[in-house]
Amino acid sequence: MRTVYVNGAYVPEDQAKVSVFDRGFLFADGVYEVTSVLDGKLIDFGGHCKRLRRSLGELEMRLDLSDEDLLAIHRELVARNDIDEGMIYLQVTRGAADRDFVFPPEDTPPTVVLFTQKKPLIESALAARGQKVITIEDKRWSRCDIKTVQLLYPSLAKMEAKAKGADDAWLVRDGFVTEGSSNNAYIVTSDGTIVTRDISSAILSGITRQAVLECARDLQMKIEERPFSVEEAENAVEAFSTSASGFVVPAVEIDGKPIGDGKPGPVATRLRSVYIEKMRQAAI
Structure with missing residues (x-):
């Protein structure tokens, strides 16, 4: 069973949960990135972080994690799930709040989820x-x-x-x-x-x-x-x-x-x- 990352915790995938009031669920109010893994290492991680920051900025969405934090999380997921070849999916949403088209208060914590997918990439x-x-x-x-x-x-x-x-x-x-x-x-x-x-x-x-x-x-x-x-x-x-x-x-x-x-x-x-x-x- 995969280990996934949800809001600061590494949990088994069958225990991973986010709120039904999450704006990613209600409004598709979120952004994502997919980083490939080859030989257990991350491909073009810096480029994906840069684009993630741009997407967040365009939507005025906060993320408290630094690029170094994200790198550590990616590497931990690679290790815990024994990923030699595959992908890591990262999603950030504006967080959970009562349903309203208006953005929630600025101090609303974002929802951050990452999970891995084993997939052959070289032999396609x-x-x-x-x-x-x-x-x-x-x-x-x-x-x-x-x-x-x-x-x-x-x-x-x-x-x-x-x-x-x-x-x-x-x-x-x-x-x-x-x-x-x-x-x-x-x-x-x-x-x-x-x-x-x-x-x-x-x-x-x-x-x-x-x-x-x-x-x-x-x-x-x-x-x-x-x-x-x-x-x-x-x-x-x-x-x-x-x-x-x-x-x-x-x-x-x-x-x-x-x-x-x-x-x-x-x-x-x-x-x-x-x-x-x-x-x-x-x-x-």
Whole structure:
């Protein structure tokens, strides 16, 4: 049985509880981060902490724990749950208070929960065969740059993809791909240029996105950060997505049409390998 962290205590998962009045439950008034674990070490922990602080700031939400405190909690959970490969989920909400759209008093303690998930990350069947994606309209709110726990629409998008025999959905706004349901999206053009949406409130600034683009620059690959259309994706020679849990995952089909030759391409394959090696060396 897993040990989880709830508001300062390490408890068995079947004893972990939060209030029915928690604003994360009532209003999705919370933010989260997911940090990957390789070889028992944390991947890009500093980047996740930085983004967490930004999300908290955008929502005027407090957190009394320092980055050093969070690191200690993450490491303790890795040790207690014997995690060699997997993920740690962190969620912070505005805390428990009587239901009211108005924020509770500023001294209301936030709710802080962390738990682990054992999952193979290196040996990925999906990355090996390549994912099939569909496109659907992006109906999310306009502050996608904040990593909130209100994930109902991405969940619906994934379920629509599954119902259509695909693995994931790429969200489209005004004819242009914003991002995947839980990842950033990329295409590779015929001249080898990697194209991905530029950072704005329309997408989440992925921590893995940033690291993978750094790898691409190190490999002297050409990068364009701009919107790309569904038609460009259909005509691309390659496509892929990045996320903390998937690293780099090739996309081989979009809306039933093969991308390139319908197989994982060399750019995505190379970036996945280089990224994993770089993160292993930098893990803490």
